[in-house]
Amino acid sequence: MALIVQKYGGTSVGTPERIRNCARRILETQRAGNQVVAVVSAMSGVTDNLIKLAKEVSPERDPIEREMDVLLATGEQTTIALTAMAINALGGKAVSLTGAQAGISTDRVHTKARIVNITPDAVKQMLDEGNIVMLAGFQGETASGEITTLGRGGSDLTAIAMAAAIKADLCQIYTDVDGVYTCDPRVVKTAQKIQEISYEEMLEMASSGSKVMQSRSVEFANKFGVRFEVRNSMNNNPGTIVKEETPGMESVVVRGVSLERNQAKVTIDDVADRPGISAAIFGAIATANVTIDMIVQNVSFDGITDISFTLSGADLAKAETVLNAVLPTLGDKAKLRTQSSIAKVSVVGIGMRSHSGVAAKMFKALADAKINIQMISTSEIKTAVIVDEAEVENAARVVHTAFGLDA
Amino acid sequence: MALIVQKYGGTSVGTPERIRNCARRILETQRAGNQVVAVVSAMSGVTDNLIKLAKEVSPERDPIEREMDVLLATGEQTTIALTAMAINALGGKAVSLTGAQAGISTDRVHTKARIVNITPDAVKQMLDEGNIVMLAGFQGETASGEITTLGRGGSDLTAIAMAAAIKADLCQIYTDVDGVYTCDPRVVKTAQKIQEISYEEMLEMASSGSKVMQSRSVEFANKFGVRFEVRNSMNNNPGTIVKEETPGMESVVVRGVSLERNQAKVTIDDVADRPGISAAIFGAIATANVTIDMIVQNVSFDGITDISFTLSGADLAKAETVLNAVLPTLGDKAKLRTQSSIAKVSVVGIGMRSHSGVAAKMFKALADAKINIQMISTSEIKTAVIVDEAEVENAARVVHTAFGLDA
Structure with a gap:
């Protein structure tokens, strides 16, 4: 008998019929001789x-965050009740638990709370009594009993954290795709499903545009050593196992190619090259709550330098506003230039640590396809380039082929 | 400074705009120098x-009741969050509490739980911190932390029970009518709003068809001496005060006239008049969960008698089925007759205790209007008659006039 945590996203439980399909799958898993905790999101929409x-009742200001959590938590509460009913109607035995009832304690940061502790006594007792436990994703409660939500990707986090707390044998993240692919199959038709991927690779894929899971859930799984599988709720295909790195994994140089569109570049030319300049620029950006990605600073010449960085295209206007305000302090000749319509292509793989020439191979593939590289950034297990938005799909395809991922 | 509990029903909070209207009213009440706890129902629909x-995910059986409560409780949780947001958006300070958070403990009878205890510490603390408390109606939790709902009229009950627990100075039940009327104004155009009514009269009005409030909430208010006011959430008109009986109240013989449609009558003719017969008949009815109203048994003749009783028309088929099954045990000649399309008209008033001739006056008014009386039932403060459904409105009007309620 195994102890299994499953998680079903909003699309998988989006209609009464889909809820019944999930109920059948959960019940089959239990009837195969397992104990099951199933985490669900709110029905899509x-x-x-x-x-x-919330916006309609609060047009004067952003809805107050404590109450936003009380409101949003009803979404998952609705789904656990409906799924538990469906399982009972199909002849099974299921009991629902809200985040609070399941002992998920968080800090007090409403709308993006962090889990600080899980007391899974109620979950364990209900499992031991023969129940399937339907657990509300995305929510918890503070030490003083206030309802909190965990922010984007919160239901994945609930599943992985509960799997860690009850020492589950298996954690399955059900979604609407068959697993993690070597690239987005809509862009690269020859993309292959990855059988196994390390936490670190999954993190780099997530942070460089792959939409399968939020980074924080993968980080949590890594921290607590929770092995999980990403798989499709609509079929029985095996998915992708995400787990700690194993020696054999390094034989694959590049695990996957990810792409991120709608990026923008800001360049500040002719900046005085003296201490405090970078702090002035990125301090201003930070106060505007803008996240930046790559940063490149050219070699200084005559006490003058250039600084470029990339950011989401959606944040460009906000960044320009704050930078224009600090520009006069950056030197007499400092000028601002911006470019939108750029995109990022990254190759990710822990094999890069032990294999040289990855960057060179990537650049050659792009050069052969006459694609211009505008910026480059590397980390231990990732090499990323900025190209023109119009060329990003072609760039992903030629790189995917160059690293032998098509087969 | 007064401590006020207000309750707003589903129609009063049925749209975002109506929620904002309630928020304004609640905020005005606080700004007039009061502490306010506002109980809300789920938005109508x-x-x-x-x-x-629930029915869609559970077509094989009635949805399991524990989960029905988890599901339905989201309705009020949504409204408390939205109303608290609206109050905050309007410049006030409000905090929402679910039934569980507010310390409302119930028994374990899911979908129709009874309140066993209220621990209002959280409510009091939040009031003392200057907050308006938005309290979810209709819900509580068991000693072991399971979500329960209170059944029909549950939000009124929440308001009255919380008013008792925190010793509120005033409890206002906001609805979509101006108060309790001497009769349904859609039937009797000259019906008047009642300024004050005793708990007992309100109970008799409720149990004889007046739709303003469920009996159990009035009984609770009576038991704990909670004086409350029924008033309209759409205007500022004074409502009807429901309170303990005062000496002056007896000067009014009849407080109001209520009518109840869609009744049915069952007669069992030629029943053997021996011990156990009534138990057999009404035991069978009870096992079918059918509530009966009036019962009349004729004087026995030659060891044979007739028994008649009334019940809701909706329950007639169910009652016939169980009675046909026991009929052979009721005597050789026992026969079943049924009649639908009847209705009940009642006059209610604590003044009846000290005034004679109420029944006679009622019967004369009906006779003058050529309305036939089919059954009669009396209690200390109520006289009720069964008439043909087609005549019930005319019956209500002539009785209303006869007791001087038109002016």
Whole structure:
């Protein structure tokens, strides 16, 4: 008998019929001789409707965050009740638990709370009594009993954290794709499903544009050593196992190629090259809550330098506003230039640590395809380049082929 | 400074704009120098939608009741969050509490739980910190932390029970009518709003068809001496005060006239008049969960008697089925007759205790209008008659006039 945690996303439970399909799968898993905790998200569309209602009753200001959590938590509470009903109707035995009832304690940061502790006594007792436990994703409660939500990707986090707390044998993240692919199959038709991927690779894929999971859930799994599988709720295909690195993994140089569109570049030319300049620029950016990605500073010449960085295209206007305000302090000749319509292509793999020539191979593939590289950034297990947005799909394809990922 | 509990029903909070109207009223009440706890129901239509979803995921059986409570409780949780947001957006300070968070403990009878205890520490603390407390109606939790709901009229009960627990100075039940009327104004155009009514009269009005409030909330208010006011959330008119009986109240013989449609009558003719017969009949009815109203047994003749009783028309088929099964045990000649399309008209008033001739006056008014009386039932403060359904409105009008209630 294994102890299994499953997680079903909003699309998988988006209609009564889909809820019944999930109920059948959960029940089959239990009837195969396992104990099952199933984490569910709000039905797709429900959270957006609640946010719309919140804006309508609070047009003067952003809805107050404590109450936003009380409101949004109803979405998952609805799904656990409906799924538990469906399982009972199909002849099984299921009991629902909200985050609070399941002992998920968080800090007090409403709308993006962090899990600080899990007391899984109620979950264990209900499992031992023969129940399937339907657990509300995305939510917890503070030490003083206030409802909190965990922010984006919160239901994945609930599943992985509960799997760690109850020492589950298996954690399955059900979604609407078959697993993690070597590249987005809509872009690269020859993309292959990855059988196994390390936490670090998964993290780099997530942070460089792969949409399968939020980084924080993968970080949490890494920290607590929770092995999990990403798989499809609509079929029985095996998915992708995400786990700690094993020696054999390094034989693959590049695990996957990810792409991130709608990037923008800001260049500040002719900046005085003296201490405090970078602090002035990135301090201003930080106060505007803008996240930046790559940063490149050219070699100084005559006490003058250039600084470039990339950011999401959606944040460009905000960044320009704050930078124009500090520009006069950056030197007499400092000028601001911006470029939108750029994109990032990254290759990721822990094999890079022990294999040289990855960057050179990538650059040659792009050069052969006459794609211009505008910026380069590397980390231990990732090499990323900025190209023109119009060329990003072609760039992903030629790089995917160059590293032998098509087969 | 007064401590006020207000309750707003589903129609009063049925749209974002109506929620903002309630928020304004609640905030005005606080700004007039009071502490306010506001109990809200689910937005109108929400509960029905949830019940529909529950039936869709559980077509094989009635949705399991524990989960029905988890599901339905989201309706009020949504409203408390939205109303608290609206109050905050309007410049006030409000905090929402679910039934569980507010310390409302119930028994374990899911979907119709009874309140066993209220620990209002959280409510008091939040009030003392200057907050308006938005309290979810209709819900509580068991000693072991399971979510329960209180059944029909549950939000009124929440308001009255919390008013008792925190020793509120005033409890206002906001609805979509101006108060309790001497009769349904849609039937009797000259019906008047009642300024004050005793708990007992309110109870008799409720149990004889007046739809303003469920009996159990009035009984609770009576038991704990909670004086409350029924008033309209759409205007500022004074409502009806419901309170303990005062000496002056007896000067009014009849407080109001109520009518109840869709009744049915069952007669069992030629029943053997021996011990155990009534138990057999009404035991069978009870096992079918059918509530009966009036019972009349004729004087026995030659060891044979007739028994008649009334019940809701909706329950008639169910009652016939169980009675046909026991009929052979009721005597050789026992026969079943049924009649639907009847209705009940009642006059209610604590003044009846000290004034004679109420029944006679009622019967004369009906006779003058050529309305036939089919059954009669009396209690200390109520006289009720069964008439043909087609005549019930005319009956209510002539009785209303006869007791001087038109002016």
